Structures are given as structure tokens and as C-alpha cells.
Amino acid sequence: MLSTLNKYRAVFSVGLQSNLVYRMNFAIRGFFSFFHLIVVFILWTAAYTGSKAIGGFSFAQTFTYFVALIVVQFMIGAFNEDYQISEDIRNGLINQFLLKPVNYFAYRFSIYLSARLVTGLLILLPVLLSYPLLKDYLVLPTDLWRLTLGLPALAMSALIQFGIAYCFGLMSFWFLEIQGLVILSMALESVLGGQIFPLDLMPEWLFRISQYLPYYYQMYFPVAIFTGRINDPTLVLNGLLIQACWVLVIMALGQVLWRRGLRLHTAVGG
Amino acid sequence: MNHYFRLWLTSARYSIMRALMFRGDFFIWALVELFWMSVNLLMISVIYDHTKLVAGWSKYEMMLLVGTSMLIQRFLMGFFWSSIFEMGRNIRSGHFDFFLAQPGNVMFMATTRKIDPDSLINSAVAMAVVIYSVRQLGLHPSTADLALYVLLVACGVVIHYSMLVLCITPAFWITSAQGIEGSYFTLSEFSRLPRQAFHGLANIAFVWVLPVVVVSNAPASTLLHGFDLKVVGWLLVITVVWFSLAVILFHRGLRRYSSASS
Numbered sequence: 001m002l003s004t005l006n007k008y009r010a011v012f013s014v015g016l017q018s019n020l021v022y023r024m025n026f027a028i029r030g031f032f033s034f035f036h037l038i039v040v041f042i043l044w045t046a047a048y049t050g051s052k053a054i055g056g057f058s059f060a061q062t063f064t065y066f067v068a069l070i071v072v073q074f075m076i077g078a079f080n081e082d083y084q085i086s087e088d089i090r091n092g093l094i095n096q097f098l099l100k101p102v103n104y105f106a107y108r109f110s111i112y113l114s115a116r117l118v119t120g121l122l123i124l125l126p127v128l129l130s131y132p133l134l135k136d137y138l139v140l141p142t143d144l145w146r147l148t149l150g151l152p153a154l155a156m157s158a159l160i161q162f163g164i165a166y167c168f169g170l171m172s173f174w175f176l177e178i179q180g181l182v183i184l185s186m187a188l189e190s191v192l193g194g195q196i197f198p199l200d201l202m203p204e205w206l207f208r209i210s211q212y213l214p215y216y217y218q219m220y221f222p223v224a225i226f227t228g229r230i231n232d233p234t235l236v237l238n239g240l241l242i243q244a245c246w247v248l249v250i251m252a253l254g255q256v257l258w259r260r261g262l263r264l265h266t267a268v269g270g
Numbered sequence: 271m272n273h274y275f276r277l278w279l280t281s282a283r284y285s286i287m288r289a290l291m292f293r294g295d296f297f298i299w300a301l302v303e304l305f306w307m308s309v310n311l312l313m314i315s316v317i318y319d320h321t322k323l324v325a326g327w328s329k330y331e332m333m334l335l336v337g338t339s340m341l342i343q344r345f346l347m348g349f350f351w352s353s354i355f356e357m358g359r360n361i362r363s364g365h366f367d368f369f370l371a372q373p374g375n376v377m378f379m380a381t382t383r384k385i386d387p388d389s390l391i392n393s394a395v396a397m398a399v400v401i402y403s404v405r406q407l408g409l410h411p412s413t414a415d416l417a418l419y420v421l422l423v424a425c426g427v428v429i430h431y432s433m434l435v436l437c438i439t440p441a442f443w444i445t446s447a448q449g450i451e452g453s454y455f456t457l458s459e460f461s462r463l464p465r466q467a468f469h470g471l472a473n474i475a476f477v478w479v480l481p482v483v484v485v486s487n488a489p490a491s492t493l494l495h496g497f498d499l500k501v502v503g504w505l506l507v508i509t510v511v512w513f514s515l516a517v518i519l520f521h522r523g524l525r526r527y528s529s530a531s532s
Contacts, residue, residue: 028452035456038472039463046325046467047317054320180298187305196313201320 007102008110015114026119029079030126033070040066041137055201057229060139065198065227067138071127072223073195075120076158078165081112085169086178089265098262105166105254112162141228149236150225156243157222160214163250164189170254173261194220200229214250217243277374278382285385300388303347304395307340310462311399325467330406331494332464337399339461339486342426344396346434348389349427353381354434361441364529377520381435404493411493418497422489425509429481432516433457439516442523461486481508 019026041063048059057065085108088094097104127134168185171178190196192215199210199220210216221239224230230239289296314336318329327335357380360366369380404411411419437454460482468477477483488505491498 032452032456036459039459042463042467042472043317043324046464047321049325050321050323054317177295180295180302183302184298184305187302187309191309191312196309197316201316203319 008106011107011110012114015111016118019115019118023118023122026122029119030074030123033073034126037066037070055198057198057200058139060137061228062198063137064139065223065229067127067134068223068227069195069219071123072154072157072219074123075116076154076161077116077219078112078161079115079119081108081162081165082168082178082182084108085166086172089169089172089261090176094265105258108166109162116158139228140226145233145236146225146228149233149240150222153217153225153236153240153243154222156240156247157218159247160218160243160250163247163254164214164218166254167250167257170257170261173257173264189215189218192216193218194223198224198229200224211239212242214246217246274374274378277379281383282385286387289387296388299386300391303344303389303392307392307395307399310336310340325464327464327466328407330403331490334400334403334407334493335464335486335490336462337396337403338423338426338490339458340396341393341400342423342430342461342486343458344389344393345423345427346430348386348393350381350431350434351389352384352386354431354438356384357381358438358441361527366527367529376524377435377517381431400493407494409493415492415496418492418502419489422492422502422505425505426485426489428509429485429512430458432512433481435516435520436512439519439523442526457482465491481512484508 044059044062044066048054048062052058054062094104097107131138164185168178168182171181175181192199192210192213194216199207199216202210217239221230221243225236230236311333314329314332317324318332322328324332357366360368360380366380369376369383372379434454457480460476460480463483465477465483465487468483484501484505488501491501
């Protein structure tokens with residue numbers, strides 16, 4: 001047990017180091033996010049000029065939602081995990097894992113965790129630096145239950161994020177080129193995950209449906225708990241239950257794809 | 271001129287043949303673009319569910335603006351994106367040599383080699399959005415207004431082209447220019463916003479210094495409010511300025527190019 005843990009701890013620390021080497025990539029991403037935030041700010045300021053509240057939320061609440069979204073994205077978002085997995089399969093690099101007592105899922109997950117630890121901590125830097133500028137537009141509720149229920153939601157969101165990327169990466173067993181598929185699903189995620197607008201602003205029926213899809217639990221759910229867009233703890237408990245189901249489904253799907261995919265795998269290169 | 275047109279036609283024919291060879295890819299990418307465009311329209315309809323005006327623009331005026339911005343972007347994607355995007359990689363890998371040996375201006379050859387039929391097909395969708403918004407607004411633009419709209423959209427494509435070239439050209443100086451292509455997309459996000467929404471520093475940066483907002487706002491407001499010499503003149507001037515900047519910087523960079531292959 002301990003040796004298994006040690007194995008992935010080594011992977012984790014290698015991932016940590018390689019992520020620190022590529023801090024420039026992070027800086028570029030952070031820079032773009034900052035500009036995106038300016039667009040969000042301008043658009044929603046203009047939208048709020050006519051009305052004090054949109055969907056029952058003030059401008060500050062909506063803006064806080066978007067800032068929190070970016071922070072959470074850097075903490076748990078799967079950036080290019082699908083692409084890396086796809087490359088491993090196409091280049092035959094995956095063969096080495098088949099010959100060693102290393103679980104590929106655990107290996108990839110360890111790297112993902114280390115990468116998010118680095119980016120998640122680094123993103124706090126610009127947020128803290130720009131806090132004096134932003135503080136008039138930020139409102140965070142301080143109820144304790146938001147923390148106790150929000151953190152498990154965040155953890156499960158991370159599993160869903162990684163799980164979906166993992167499944168898409170494994171598609172490379174079947175398709176040579178998955179980039180198109182990945183971007184298509186990214187577009188879907190960005191809408192139904194609440195990155196374009198807070199999901200609660202959608203028409204009621206669409207919002208209801210979205211609550212049963214995995215995308216809702218990828219990003220929107222924890223962010224909505226933390227920023228006060230969901231205000232009923234029983235609703236949150238209900239959501240956590242659905243979220244847990246999706247975690248199980250996606251993990252199982254990953255397993256199935258892995259087993260089936262390996263049967264097709266011809267181990268090129270290596 | 272004729273010579274360049276024939277060169278372009280040959281590359282275009284080749285690109286279309288390639289697209290027909292990889293029909294599955296073509297279909298998926300066309301779908302991806304279509305989906306992203308719908309995402310933008312969905313965002314507008316969600317925002318206007320809760321408010322009547324955004325910076326003084328009504329729902330269909332906004333849709334006209336976003337449609338125009340999409341139209342310009344589809345044309346850019348269709349005619350230039352792949353070539354310019356690959357240019358960055360080619361400069362890094364040394365494959366750029368290939369263009370130096372071709373019978374024509376290097377910038378022309380390198381930036382027009384590939385066209386993307388999937389984007390060009392989606393430009394029809396963007397056009398449909400524009401026409402639909404014009405209908406909903408009950409506008410009846412004259413032929414002169416339409417001609418002007420076409421001219422301004424063309425200027426927009428030239429400006430976007432110049433911006434994209436300017437985003438990629440640093441590859442001549444810095445070898446690892448990973449992700450600079452993304453800066454173009456970030457900038458183009460601004461072109462979906464109405465000019466009246468910009469105040470203070472943002473107004474200076476994105477309306478006056480960078481051309482991103484005017485590019486889509488000028489044609490859209492021409493359809494909405496008719497000819498305005500100030501708007502049209504401004505766009506024509508910055509078209510010339512930005513295109514010249516791109517040409518100058520590209521040729522400066524070209525002088526620094528020192529082939530990477532062995």
C-alpha cells in the first residue's frame with residue numbers, strides 16, 4: 001500500500017517540477033484570462049445599466065461569479081490532459097505503462113493534481129495583486145455551510161473534469177484525430193458548465209435540465225455554492241448526490257474505454 | 271495582379287480538394303464553428319431575457335453587431351487563418367524556407383497558401399444572422415449602404431489579417447512563441463461588444479489604440495444609422511495604418527529569419 005502511494009508520489013513530484021519549468025505557459029494563460037475578465041466586466045456593466053438586478057443578482061454578485069470561475073478553473077480545470085493522453089496513445093508512449101506495474105489512470109491523475117496545485121496557487125497571485133482594484137465589485141457570502149459543502153463539491157468537480165478529459169483522450173484508441181471532438185465538447189462545456197453566463201439566467205426549463213447533466217457539476221456547481229448563487233443547503237445536498245453519481249459513471253466509463261481500447265491497441269512505436 | 275490571382279486560385283483549388291479528401295474532419299470543424307457561433311447568439315438571448323438594452327443597443331441591433339463580427343472572423347478564418355497559424359510553426363521549424371523559394375511576394379505566399387472551406391461555409395451562417403437581424407429591425411438599407419457595408423467588412427478583414435500577422439510575427443524574434451496565437455482570439459472577443467459600452471481607459475485602449483471594436487461597430491452602425499463620414503473615414507484610415515504596420519514588421523522579421531533546418 002505504502003509503496004503504491006510512494007510510486008505516485010514520485011510521479012506527483014516530477015509533475016510539480018515540470019509544471020514549474022513551464023511557468024511561462026501559465027503566465028500566458030493568466031494574461032488571456034485577465035483580458036477575458038475585462039470583456040466580462042464591460043459587457044455586464046452595460047447590461048446592468050438598465051436594471052439593478054439580473055436574475056435576482058446584483059452586478060457585484062455576477063462579477064464575483066466570473067472571477068471565482070477563473071480561479072476555480074486554474075484550480076481544477078483540465079487544460080490539456082485529453083491531448084496528452086491522446087499523444088501518449090498515438091506515439092506509443094503508453095506501451096511503457098503496460099509493461100510496468102503502473103496504473104495509467106493513477107499516473108495521469110497524479111500529474112493532473114500536481115499541475116493544478118501549481119496553477120491553482122499561482123492564480124492567487126494576480127488575484128491578490130488586483131484585489132484593491134476589484135474589491136468594490138466582489139461580494140462573497142461567509143456562511144460556514146458553503147465551505148463544508150462547497151469543498152467536497154469542488155473535489156468531485158475536479159474528478160469530473162479530469163474524468164471527462166481522460167475519456168476523451170482514450171478516444172484516440174479509436175480515432176486518429178480527436179482535436180475536433182475535444183473542441184466540440186469544450187464548446188458544450190463552456191455553455192452548460194456556466195462559463196459564458198451563470199446558468200441560473202437561462203430559461204427555467206433549460207436550467208432544470210442542465211442540473212441533470214455532468215457539465216453543471218464541472219464548474220458551475222461549486223462556484224455557485226461559494227459565490228451565493230445557490231442559497232439553499234438542501235438543494236446543495238441534492239446536487240452533491242447527483243454529482244457523486246456522475247463521478248461514478250464517468251470513472252466507470254473511463255475504465256470501460258481503457259479495457260476496450262487496449263484490445264484494439266497495436267502499440268506503434270515504443 | 272493577374273499572376274497573384276492565378277497563384278491564389280491554384281492554392282485554393284488544392285485546399286478544396288484536400289478538404290474533400292478528409293470529409294469527416296471538414297464536417298466536424300464546420301460543426302465546431304457553427305456551435306461556437308450559436309454560443310454567442312445564445313449568450314445574447316440570455317442577457318436580453320433579463321434586460322432591454324445593453325449600452326443603448328437592442329437585442330437585434332446587438333445580434334447584427336455580433337453577426338457582423340462573426341462574418342469578418344469567418345472570412346479571416348476561411349482565407350488566412352491556417353496559413354498564418356502555420357507560419358509561426360514554420361518559422362520555428364525552418365520549414366518557412368519553402369516560401370522564400372516561391373514565385374511571388376513572401377508575405378503573400380506565406381499568408382494565403384491555405385483556405386478553410388469549413389469557415390467559408392459558416393460565413394453563410396453569419397450572413398444569415400446579419401440578414402435575419404436586419405429583417406427583425408425592419409431596416410431597408412439602400413444599395414449604396416449595402417455596398418458600403420461590404421467595403422467596411424472587407425476593411426475589417428484586412429485589419430484582422432494585419433492583427434493576426436502582427437501576433438505571429440514575433441516568432442521571428444522569439445523562438446518559443448507558444449500561445450501568442452491566442453492573443454488574437456482574446457482581442458477579437460472585444461469586437462462583439464458595442465462601442466458605447468467602453469469608458470475611460472478601456473475606451474482609449476480598445477476603441478482608439480487597438481482597432482478591435484471599430485472593426486465590427488463601423489459596418490453594423492452603417493446599416494443601422496446610415497453613412498457617417500467620421501466612422502467610415504476612421505475605419506479606412508486605420509485599415510491603411512494597421513496593414514502598413516503588418517507589412518513593415520513582417521519584412522523586418524523576415525530579415526532576421528535564419529532558417530532552422532540543417
